[in-house]
Amino acid sequence: MKRFSFSLLLSALFLGPALTSARAQGTDSTQAMAKEPRSAEARAQALTDRMAKKLALSGDQTNKVQAINLEQAQKLAALQGKYAGNRRQGVQEMKAVNQAWDRELQAVLTPEQFTNYQNLREEKKEARREKSPQRRKSER
Numbered sequence: 474m475k476r477f478s479f480s481l482l483l484s485a486l487f488l489g490p491a492l493t494s495a496r497a498q499g500t501d502s503t504q505a506m507a508k509e510p511r512s513a514e515a516r517a518q519a520l521t522d523r524m525a526k527k528l529a530l531s532g533d534q535t536n537k538v539q540a541i542n543l544e545q546a547q548k549l550a551a552l553q554g555k556y557a558g559n560r561r562q563g564v565q566e567m568k569a570v571n572q573a574w575d576r577e578l579q580a581v582l583t584p585e586q587f588t589n590y591q592n593l594r595e596e597k598k599e600a601r602r603e604k605s606p607q608r609r610k611s612e613r
Contacts, residue, residue: 513546520546527593528586537581545574 511519521539524530530538548570556563579587 513550514543517542517546524590528582528589530582530586534581534586538578541574541577541581545570545577 517539521535521542524538524542525535549567552563552566552570553560556566578590582590
């Protein structure tokens with residue numbers, strides 16, 4: 474269940490900027506997403522940019538993280554396509570991809586950066602949990 478939540482977190486990291494920019498432009502975010510879904514490359518680049526800024530990555534680290542993020546974004550996109558009808562079937566494969574992602578990032582980041590990365594990820598997860606009951610109430 475933890476890794477499924479991590480998958481959702483990663484999705485939020487990828488989709489967050491798209492939703493924010495669509496709102497800033499005054500368009501409905503669902504319309505913006507429906508018109509042109511972001512490619513794995515664009516999602517990986519956006520995630521790398523955020524990580525470089527938040528974790529103070531060096532140039533070499535940024536290049537390595539970009540390659541890792543691109544590879545993992547492509548794998549997740551393929552799995553999302555494969556299990557579009559029933560995402561629950563792909564949970565184990567997505568967990569494995571996310572675990573590999575963490576191991577690769579841990580090899581590139583310093584211990585302090587990796588700890589900060591994990592903390593940021595947990596903060597996003599907690600923020601989603603706090604919003605979740607509010608969304609459910611507003612949908613009723």
